[in-house]
Amino acid sequence: MALxxxxxxxxxxxxxxxxxxxxxxRIPSISTDxxxxxxxxxxxxxxxxxxxSLGASVEKHATPRHPxxxxxxxxxxxxxxxxxxxxxxxxxxxxxxTRDPFDPAVEDTPNGPVIRGRGTSDDKGQLMxxxxxxxxxxxxxGALPCRISFLFEGEEEIGSPxxxxxxxxxxxxxxxxxxxxxxxxxxxxxxxAITTMLRGLMGEExxxxxxxxxxxxxxxGGAARNPIQVLAKILAALHDETGRITVxxxxxxxxxxxxxxxxxxxxxxFDGEGYLGAVGLSEPAGEAGRSVLxxxxxxxxxxxxxxxGGYTGEGFKTVLPAEARAKVSFRLVGTQDPHAIRxxxxxxxxxxxxxxxxxxxIGHSTGTASVMPTDDPAFEAARKALSDEWPxxxxxxxxGGSIPIAGHFERILGMPSMxxxxxxxxxxxxxxxxxxxxxxxxxxxxSWARVLAALSQG
Amino acid sequence: MALxxxxxxxxxxxxxxxxxxxxxxRIPSISTDxxxxxxxxxxxxxxxxxxxSLGASVEKHATPRHPxxxxxxxxxxxxxxxxxxxxxxxxxxxxxxTRDPFDPAVEDTPNGPVIRGRGTSDDKGQLMxxxxxxxxxxxxxGALPCRISFLFEGEEEIGSPxxxxxxxxxxxxxxxxxxxxxxxxxxxxxxxAITTMLRGLMGEExxxxxxxxxxxxxxxGGAARNPIQVLAKILAALHDETGRITVxxxxxxxxxxxxxxxxxxxxxxFDGEGYLGAVGLSEPAGEAGRSVLxxxxxxxxxxxxxxxGGYTGEGFKTVLPAEARAKVSFRLVGTQDPHAIRxxxxxxxxxxxxxxxxxxxIGHSTGTASVMPTDDPAFEAARKALSDEWPxxxxxxxxGGSIPIAGHFERILGMPSMxxxxxxxxxxxxxxxxxxxxxxxxxxxxSWARVLAALSQG
Numbered sequence: 001m002a003l004x005x006x007x008x009x010x011x012x013x014x015x016x017x018x019x020x021x022x023x024x025x026r027i028p029s030i031s032t033d034x035x036x037x038x039x040x041x042x043x044x045x046x047x048x049x050x051x052x053s054l055g056a057s058v059e060k061h062a063t064p065r066h067p068x069x070x071x072x073x074x075x076x077x078x079x080x081x082x083x084x085x086x087x088x089x090x091x092x093x094x095x096x097x098t099r100d101p102f103d104p105a106v107e108d109t110p111n112g113p114v115i116r117g118r119g120t121s122d123d124k125g126q127l128m129x130x131x132x133x134x135x136x137x138x139x140x141x142g143a144l145p146c147r148i149s150f151l152f153e154g155e156e157e158i159g160s161p162x163x164x165x166x167x168x169x170x171x172x173x174x175x176x177x178x179x180x181x182x183x184x185x186x187x188x189x190x191x192x193a194i195t196t197m198l199r200g201l202m203g204e205e206x207x208x209x210x211x212x213x214x215x216x217x218x219x220x221g222g223a224a225r226n227p228i229q230v231l232a233k234i235l236a237a238l239h240d241e242t243g244r245i246t247v248x249x250x251x252x253x254x255x256x257x258x259x260x261x262x263x264x265x266x267x268x269x270f271d272g273e274g275y276l277g278a279v280g281l282s283e284p285a286g287e288a289g290r291s292v293l294x295x296x297x298x299x300x301x302x303x304x305x306x307x308x309g310g311y312t313g314e315g316f317k318t319v320l321p322a323e324a325r326a327k328v329s330f331r332l333v334g335t336q337d338p339h340a341i342r343x344x345x346x347x348x349x350x351x352x353x354x355x356x357x358x359x360x361x362i363g364h365s366t367g368t369a370s371v372m373p374t375d376d377p378a379f380e381a382a383r384k385a386l387s388d389e390w391p392x393x394x395x396x397x398x399x400g401g402s403i404p405i406a407g408h409f410e411r412i413l414g415m416p417s418m419x420x421x422x423x424x425x426x427x428x429x430x431x432x433x434x435x436x437x438x439x440x441x442x443x444x445x446x447s448w449a450r451v452l453a454a455l456s457q458g
Numbered sequence: 459m460a461l462x463x464x465x466x467x468x469x470x471x472x473x474x475x476x477x478x479x480x481x482x483x484r485i486p487s488i489s490t491d492x493x494x495x496x497x498x499x500x501x502x503x504x505x506x507x508x509x510x511s512l513g514a515s516v517e518k519h520a521t522p523r524h525p526x527x528x529x530x531x532x533x534x535x536x537x538x539x540x541x542x543x544x545x546x547x548x549x550x551x552x553x554x555x556t557r558d559p560f561d562p563a564v565e566d567t568p569n570g571p572v573i574r575g576r577g578t579s580d581d582k583g584q585l586m587x588x589x590x591x592x593x594x595x596x597x598x599x600g601a602l603p604c605r606i607s608f609l610f611e612g613e614e615e616i617g618s619p620x621x622x623x624x625x626x627x628x629x630x631x632x633x634x635x636x637x638x639x640x641x642x643x644x645x646x647x648x649x650x651a652i653t654t655m656l657r658g659l660m661g662e663e664x665x666x667x668x669x670x671x672x673x674x675x676x677x678x679g680g681a682a683r684n685p686i687q688v689l690a691k692i693l694a695a696l697h698d699e700t701g702r703i704t705v706x707x708x709x710x711x712x713x714x715x716x717x718x719x720x721x722x723x724x725x726x727x728f729d730g731e732g733y734l735g736a737v738g739l740s741e742p743a744g745e746a747g748r749s750v751l752x753x754x755x756x757x758x759x760x761x762x763x764x765x766x767g768g769y770t771g772e773g774f775k776t777v778l779p780a781e782a783r784a785k786v787s788f789r790l791v792g793t794q795d796p797h798a799i800r801x802x803x804x805x806x807x808x809x810x811x812x813x814x815x816x817x818x819x820i821g822h823s824t825g826t827a828s829v830m831p832t833d834d835p836a837f838e839a840a841r842k843a844l845s846d847e848w849p850x851x852x853x854x855x856x857x858g859g860s861i862p863i864a865g866h867f868e869r870i871l872g873m874p875s876m877x878x879x880x881x882x883x884x885x886x887x888x889x890x891x892x893x894x895x896x897x898x899x900x901x902x903x904x905s906w907a908r909v910l911a912a913l914s915q916g
Contacts, residue, residue: 201676210738212738213738218859221754221759229696232689232765280814281668285682287680292681303684306767306768306777307686316661316785318787319764320761325770327768356741364774365774400680
């Protein structure tokens with residue numbers, strides 16, 4: 001069987017695959033810090049060379065910041081576009097690392113060997129699982145089982161400023177039947193996941209202004225409008241007593257979870273109590289009557305992410321401030337329209353303003369939720385393929401976070417995304433001592449070989 | 459008539475009185491900055507010498523920071539204790555001053571001549587109005603019309619850390635029939651005021667804690683308790699829709715304004731619209747159905763002075779923070795008990811805490827309101843005396859702010875205070891280009907001569 005030879009090749013090539021990953025990890029491609037711009041470029045070049053060694057036709061594209069790397073290889077159907085990013089987060093605080101973040105190595109831990117270093121899990125290690133699967137396929141059979149394009153980005157950790165323009169400028173090159181994205185995690189170390197629901201995001205900053213200067217609360221308190229108080233009333237009104245969000249029309253486009261997904265999630269045996277207990281909480285705080293998993297993966301939210309106003313230093317100052325600010329974000333699901341919600345939110349706030357108060361809004365990121373077409377047979381095929389590799393059956397999972405790339409593929413290129421990744425909750429993404437389990441790297445590579453086989457058969 | 463000779467002496471001694479004040483103003487007695495400790499001491503010595511030149515028996519008392527100056531002079535009844543402070547605020551930002559703050563001089567302005575310099579109005583110029591009145595009385599008659607004690611403090615601008623212990627250690631020396639305090643203002647440039655109602659103050663800082671660390675709002679939003687949201691609900695509940703404060707028992711001890719005071723205040727023709735308009739507001743925001751003057755002078759308040767939580771920098775960060783904080787202060791009137799209100803406030807907050815939230819309270823300053831015994835004939839006598847000096851009749855005024863010294867005199871020494879001062883709203887206390895109108899200094903001195911005559915006759 002064709003797949004079996006590929007898996008054998010992956011197993012026999014393990015040490016060399018690890019060496020290749022370590023070489024890529026040694027390049028400190030920190031995208032946010034201009035001092036490392038040369039290193040980011042070097043990582044792009046490393047990928048160009050590596051893809052060329054597979055026989056791909058590869059290009060490095062300059063952008064205003066860091067380059068995009070694209071590659072094309074293989075023939076036949078389907079045409080898959082694989083996305084990963086080769087830039088990494090900064091390493092501060094460096095003193096919390098147990099080793100040089102850019103001198104990666106395999107370390108033994110009580111949970112097994114891990115590859116320790118910046119970018120191991122986010123996202124170089126994940127990216128290379130797919131590349132290694134392709135390499136093994138070619139080594140075993142001389143060719144890939146279908147047509148594959150690669151898109152490697154060097155700006156993911158700085159908000160992907162060049163991504164949308166690049167997609168818009170290279171539609172033909174990038175459009176495929178399906179995008180594969182390797183930047184997510186397993187449900188747990190035994191249960192792989194295809195992330196099929198990603199929440200969208202809409203951020204708003206509001207600045208409530210009252211008096212035209214800071215006032216002494218003795219001289220004016222009781223007569224002058226206090227913007228902090230006005231802001232507190234507005235923020236307090238955003239949820240009702242059942243945890244529902246009160247912005248008019250907010251729930252338009254929110255649908256109940258399909259029964260089969262609900263059953264699958266229940267089968268996962270998610271430990272909501274343990275999830276909250278790990279951060280010092282005991283009771284779900286969101287919408288009443290919803291499980292923690294549903295609250296996080298499938299329900300929209302409104303969170304206050306920051307608030308400030310008046311005197312916030314040590315001690316006390318009896319100021320009645322001229323303004324108060326808050327940052328509020330909405331996580332969106334289903335077909336909720338971030339623009340309509342922004343408009344409704346602003347109208348609601350304006351409607352609550354007392355006399356003499358004004359509000360300024362600063363709009364932050366907007367992204368619609370992504371709901372993948374799990375009724376497309378490719379999804380079920382990939383799920384079965386993953387289930388073959390791991391101890392437990394793979395799940396169609398949700399994700400509370402927002403991964404804008406999937407939305408861009410859908411919106412700009414009209415192409416669905418399949419998010420498969422092998423990182424674990426304790427990988428320490430963006431933190432000191434980031435790691436990627438050696439098992440995740442090796443079985444991740446094998447997983448992709450299986451998924452390629454499954455999709456190509458389909 | 460005895461008073462007439464004193465007033466003549468004051469008028470003929472004007473230039474010399476101004477020179478004395480300028481000499482005191484030249485000493486940069488900034489109490490908060492240790493670099494100026496020697497200057498604060500020099501200002502104390504200057505006052506020691508000046509009081510001695512009147513014939514008073516004077517002492518300089520060391521404290522852990524800056525000295526107290528006390529003096530005794532005169533005989534007969536009543537025994538009056540005069541309080542003022544000789545320390546001043548820092549002068550930053552120096553570049554906003556039109557002259558060296560410690561090179562004071564008389565400058566002509568469209569509203570008449572002013573003495574410009576740090577401390578002119580707060581409080582050296584005010585303090586010297588009383589000293590010059592005493593000097594003129596002695597010059598005219600060889601003696602004061604009653605017994606007078608002086609208490610000059612060098613720590614008022616740093617919160618008077620030594621004042622209460624000093625009072626407690628010198629009860630006998632300091633206790634008199636009535637305290638006179640010259641650290642307040644006129645109602646307007648034509649209308650003198652005796653401040654007879656001072657609001658008290660109770661400050662509370664509250665820290666609401668939820669999860670045991672900052673969380674990612676994508677990963678936890680919708681399931682984890684958000685402390686900012688909890689705080690907003692609590693703060694929003696502190697006032698009802700009519701502006702009344704909802705803390706149980708809060709209004710215990712709040713009485714309606716006596717009819718004669720209400721009539722007097724109405725006669726003042728206070729321009730509430732103009733008062734608010736000057737700071738960009740148009741409508742009183744406090745308790746419904748109360749005038750601006752009543753809201754500021756005679757009603758208790760609850761103000762949020764500061765709030766912070768989560769990410770407050772530029773841009774956006776989707777954090778669900780571990781804690782949120784606010785500083786809340788209550789201005790108190792009548793016989794409201796700050797300790798009882800603190801207790802009730804804390805119980806109310808604790809009662810509103812949802813599961814998994816804790817609150818920490820940090821108690822800040824407490825001071826009861828002061829309501830002066832205006833039915834004591836001395837108050838009416840002083841009011842008449844002031845009315846004789848100025849174009850318009852003097853008022854018994856309120857003050858929204860809190861002047862702790864009056865409360866200390868009442869509580870520790872069992873002595874009422876009479877607050878008479880001549881500063882104007884545009885004096886720029888604590889700000890660059892502080893000034894004191896030359897008229898305030900000269901007519902203020904004459905006013906004290908009249909008040910001394912009136913109280914001694916009484």
